[in-house]
Amino acid sequence: MLALFLRETRLGVRAGSGALTGVLFFLAVVAVIPFGVGPDLNLLARIGPAILWIGALLASLLGLERLFQADREDGSLDLLLLTGHRHMTALTVFVKCLAHWTVNVLPLVVVTPLLGLFMNLEPLGIAAATATLAVGTPAITFIGAVGAALAVALPRGGLLVSVLILPLTIPVLIFGVAAARGAVADPDPFLPPFLILAALMLFFAVIGPLAAALALRWSGD
Amino acid sequence: MLALFLRETRLGVRAGSGALTGVLFFLAVVAVIPFGVGPDLNLLARIGPAILWIGALLASLLGLERLFQADREDGSLDLLLLTGHRHMTALTVFVKCLAHWTVNVLPLVVVTPLLGLFMNLEPLGIAAATATLAVGTPAITFIGAVGAALAVALPRGGLLVSVLILPLTIPVLIFGVAAARGAVADPDPFLPPFLILAALMLFFAVIGPLAAALALRWSGD
Amino acid sequence: MTHAAYVFAAYGVSALVIAALGIWILLDQAARRRELKELEQRGIRRRSDRQGAGKEANK
Amino acid sequence: MRLIAEELSGERGGETVFSGVSFALGSGEALMVTGPNGAGKSTLLRVLCGLLPPAEGQVSFSGGGEDWPDSAAACHYLGHRNAMKAALSVMENLAFWQRFLGNPHLDPHEALEMVGLDGIGHLPFGYLSTGQRRRAAIARLLVSYRPVWLLDEPTSGLDRASEKQFAELMGVHLEDGGLIVAATHLPLGLNGARELAMRGAEL
Amino acid sequence: MRLIAEELSGERGGETVFSGVSFALGSGEALMVTGPNGAGKSTLLRVLCGLLPPAEGQVSFSGGGEDWPDSAAACHYLGHRNAMKAALSVMENLAFWQRFLGNPHLDPHEALEMVGLDGIGHLPFGYLSTGQRRRAAIARLLVSYRPVWLLDEPTSGLDRASEKQFAELMGVHLEDGGLIVAATHLPLGLNGARELAMRGAEL
Amino acid sequence: MGAGMTDANPQATTLSGRLTALANPTRFIALADRLVPWLGLLALAILAAGLYLAFAAPEDYQQGSTVRIMYIHVPFAWLAMFCYSLMAAAALGTLVWKHPLADVALKSAAPIGAAFTALALLTGSIWGKPMWGTWWVWDARLTSVFVLFLMYLGIIALTRAMDDPGRSARAAAILTLVGFINIPIIKFSVDWWNTLHQPASVFRLDGPTIHPSLLWPLLICAVGFTFLFLTLHLMAMRAEIWRRRVIAMRRLSARAAERAAR
Numbered sequence A, B: 001m002l003a004l005f006l007r008e009t010r011l012g013v014r015a016g017s018g019a020l021t022g023v024l025f026f027l028a029v030v031a032v033i034p035f036g037v038g039p040d041l042n043l044l045a046r047i048g049p050a051i052l053w054i055g056a057l058l059a060s061l062l063g064l065e066r067l068f069q070a071d072r073e074d075g076s077l078d079l080l081l082l083t084g085h086r087h088m089t090a091l092t093v094f095v096k097c098l099a100h101w102t103v104n105v106l107p108l109v110v111v112t113p114l115l116g117l118f119m120n121l122e123p124l125g126i127a128a129a130t131a132t133l134a135v136g137t138p139a140i141t142f143i144g145a146v147g148a149a150l151a152v153a154l155p156r157g158g159l160l161v162s163v164l165i166l167p168l169t170i171p172v173l174i175f176g177v178a179a180a181r182g183a184v185a186d187p188d189p190f191l192p193p194f195l196i197l198a199a200l201m202l203f204f205a206v207i208g209p210l211a212a213a214l215a216l217r218w219s220g221d
Numbered sequence C: 001m002t003h004a005a006y007v008f009a010a011y012g013v014s015a016l017v018i019a020a021l022g023i024w025i026l027l028d029q030a031a032r033r034r035e036l037k038e039l040e041q042r043g044i045r046r047r048s049d050r051q052g053a054g055k056e057a058n059k
Numbered sequence D, E: 001m002r003l004i005a006e007e008l009s010g011e012r013g014g015e016t017v018f019s020g021v022s023f024a025l026g027s028g029e030a031l032m033v034t035g036p037n038g039a040g041k042s043t044l045l046r047v048l049c050g051l052l053p054p055a056e057g058q059v060s061f062s063g064g065g066e067d068w069p070d071s072a073a074a075c076h077y078l079g080h081r082n083a084m085k086a087a088l089s090v091m092e093n094l095a096f097w098q099r100f101l102g103n104p105h106l107d108p109h110e111a112l113e114m115v116g117l118d119g120i121g122h123l124p125f126g127y128l129s130t131g132q133r134r135r136a137a138i139a140r141l142l143v144s145y146r147p148v149w150l151l152d153e154p155t156s157g158l159d160r161a162s163e164k165q166f167a168e169l170m171g172v173h174l175e176d177g178g179l180i181v182a183a184t185h186l187p188l189g190l191n192g193a194r195e196l197a198m199r200g201a202e203l
Numbered sequence F: 001m002g003a004g005m006t007d008a009n010p011q012a013t014t015l016s017g018r019l020t021a022l023a024n025p026t027r028f029i030a031l032a033d034r035l036v037p038w039l040g041l042l043a044l045a046i047l048a049a050g051l052y053l054a055f056a057a058p059e060d061y062q063q064g065s066t067v068r069i070m071y072i073h074v075p076f077a078w079l080a081m082f083c084y085s086l087m088a089a090a091a092l093g094t095l096v097w098k099h100p101l102a103d104v105a106l107k108s109a110a111p112i113g114a115a116f117t118a119l120a121l122l123t124g125s126i127w128g129k130p131m132w133g134t135w136w137v138w139d140a141r142l143t144s145v146f147v148l149f150l151m152y153l154g155i156i157a158l159t160r161a162m163d164d165p166g167r168s169a170r171a172a173a174i175l176t177l178v179g180f181i182n183i184p185i186i187k188f189s190v191d192w193w194n195t196l197h198q199p200a201s202v203f204r205l206d207g208p209t210i211h212p213s214l215l216w217p218l219l220i221c222a223v224g225f226t227f228l229f230l231t232l233h234l235m236a237m238r239a240e241i242w243r244r245r246v247i248a249m250r251r252l253s254a255r256a257a258e259r260a261a262r
Ligand code: HEM
Pocket: F070, F073, F074, F077, F078, F120, F121, F122, F123, F124, F125, F127, F128, F129, F131, F132, F141, F142, F145, F146, F186, F187, F197, F198, F199, F200, F201, F202, F203
């Protein structure tokens, strides 16, 4: 399993200079925002957490639909499925998700504090945003994995997949932003949405890989 | 060329989860910003056009990295390049961009009025935002084509493509937002930035495909 | 902070970054030089060297 | 060890592509599956290793003990596609499959030598020529041990010399008590292999 | 019409893979390119049609008149990959290539018949078996006319009958005054074809 | 394709012949070997003089001692743009003249340019805190320099993402040229948008508006840093040529081994 994780991260890193690309991407997204909303620092601080979350959502969606497709096209998927007796398929999916998250999303979480400074967030807000991102973004990857698996199974069901799966990411996004904001905007609480977020993440960490493994098993062709 | 356009749109509609993923991402962006800024409707209306633009910009990045990669993997790209004497490669790229835009970005433009209502924009503002998006987003696709062509040889160019093109899209974003805002905020004018936006679009409609064609010709392997 | 501290910070950061850049380039150079030596010791020569030698001889 | 197929039939897209296939293969035996394009050879192989469910009949594998409880666990499947990542080097690819598949057998370096690719293990897989890619995929069969080899047109793209080399590798595997089922249009150079001629489902 | 290669050499990743290849091919002539894996056969074909720049030497095509000014314009390139979209039906694929490539020759239906695939034009290309896919790609050569066919292992995956059928198609093309350059490990069944044996670049 | 492998036929009599001779990586390395020590010493000497003058110069009546940051901030900012322009020229060299050294120049300049841009950003921020009261604002000049920094990183990512120098060369060249639009935007952003940042006061059509007692040390420092940049660039280019040789020789030896095994 470690071998799989290493292979996947290596692939991710090899292709686009990996971590650097992730960070760059996030920087670019954030640099674009002030051009749109204007340089008002107060406003930026208010929408800061939302922007960070949107950047993370985008980064985790980019390339996610190829999670299994690339393996299918070069035939690796067959072999990954065939070793089901030795590595549970759901675990394989879980590791692939983890690798995808590590390569594409983790760098963003790591640079969040820096960007928080750019966006004029206060230290507490920065910490909160980083924490919510670290806890919440894996959920998006796990949900996406189900979609990616379904897309492999139903090559023509693309539309269906995004309609069924992607809306699930919206609650994650909303609780994430709510928690990040709750830490600074006073009347709003931080802990309740954060706990819900963590619960969502754990829930999807179990359900996502299982569902994806099921879909892959049935994709057989 | 019409044949190419039809093939591409058919592929996009049939196989891709593209269109809806884009729309859903767009929706997610627009839905989550109010959570960030809080329930202040005036503020929301003020930054509305910017949010719509940023959402559209980011959403059109989705799937862009596959513009040429899919063709390369199944060998079609070779044939598209070989017919250079009969269909200028730049024109081929142009048509592919157009098809990509029609399938993946046009739906965003179509749902913009709806989202404008959510963001409490006034009718004029909605019309202006929709118009600027319709005129401006093709430019993003054309710029993106350059990135996609540069990264075609990379197995997982997703993030890298976005990194390469985001800085280049900034002028489009600036003038797009300026025009959309100009229509409602009184002292600011609408027409000058809108015309500049149109000019930018035309400029990139020429430069983008040419540069992408160059990059493809030299990606040769 | 006093103004002098800002000046010091700016110069300090600059010295650090430039030194790091210079050292990185020097290390890179040394590593490449070592690799070349190693390859040459194993008796591998560039094709162009041999061709170049041939051309000189022809002149 | 025995691989037994009983009255198998296979389906593709809701349509039966072959039916009534039965055979029993023991240690050291090889079965060549032949037939025209679309006869269902590849489908049969995928049914045998459990990637596709059989429409009727069943596949069983016995005598493998704990290590090889069923045919999915006991087989190496070499499909049309090579299951290698273009961005990783040949060695990285092989090392990964060895660790992932378990039951290490040959060292990746040795395996590459066996297929005549020593010295290019450091190249990205995407840089290889068609035949070299196929040979690298064949090397995968050697880095992990599996008693059953299911091969789908294994020699497509190989040159004459590599074909012979591969025939020898198959011979050694059979001598060691392995089983081989190969779908092919070309003679594979195996002596004493049985043949299963498929003609597609009757319409 | 003449396709002439003068002292060609080809490069891959900064490395010369073959050098000093010269030949001249006239109407009705065929050239078989043979050699071990990695000798540079595929690279040569890609250089001939202009997908890769030659490292040295040059390729010229003459006598094609206005319609076929250079070799890129005059050639059909059939690579290892079939250049078909899995999500579109076989007919849709062929109809697209016919319209895009121009110079329509056979009707897609007829072309499918010629390669023995009549009746499955409505299936998505992704549903075909390996050999059927290859045959569909061969049908692409027939829907648009090009005087030069550059074929890279055209018969890989084909069954016996389709191989013969394809040999006949090539024969007809040559009789019509076409040119064929084919890289192959298997005999293609063409009488009187010349052979170019490649052994890779000298070091 | 790789520059390290093609040796042009030297005919150093005519001007174009001399240019071609320079294209010969071996000759280039010989030249660099001779130049680097002198250039390096020169750069250090000029910098020492410039910085001495800088600290001897009077303090600005508005800015106090922080004005001393100017003597490094401004050269860094200039060099950030200069380096990108140099890369754009090299990109043209790759695309139009297929000059074998152009790609080496582009690839090895990118990290140096990125470092100087980062320094311009850092020293600017450090200066901004006492002057404007904040580390960072999203004003046009600052943001466009930030975007320039991102472009540098993007180019670095692209040049490292492919291990075949020939292919990555042209990709990076195209990207560099397309991104060149950013340079005029940086240069004129202060005039176009009304922003916090200082408008140009040295390079103006109507002559410098800055006081000579500040101007001279600044110019000397700028020259010093430029020499430093050139030294670093020559060294990086030399290393890059060697790297390509190593790769070529490795491949060659691998191939020889394969042949021998047959
Ligand atoms: C991160 C922040 C900053 C960035 C990215 C930045 C960037 C630049 C750039 C690109 C230039 C070159 C302009 C040209 O040649 O036209 C420049 C020049 C200059 N900057 Fe900054 N700057 C920053 C902060 C500051 C601050 C805080 C000050 C002082 C209050 C300052 C004062 C100057 C001055 C005096 C020049 C010389 C202008 C001239 O003579 O042309 N900068 N800066």
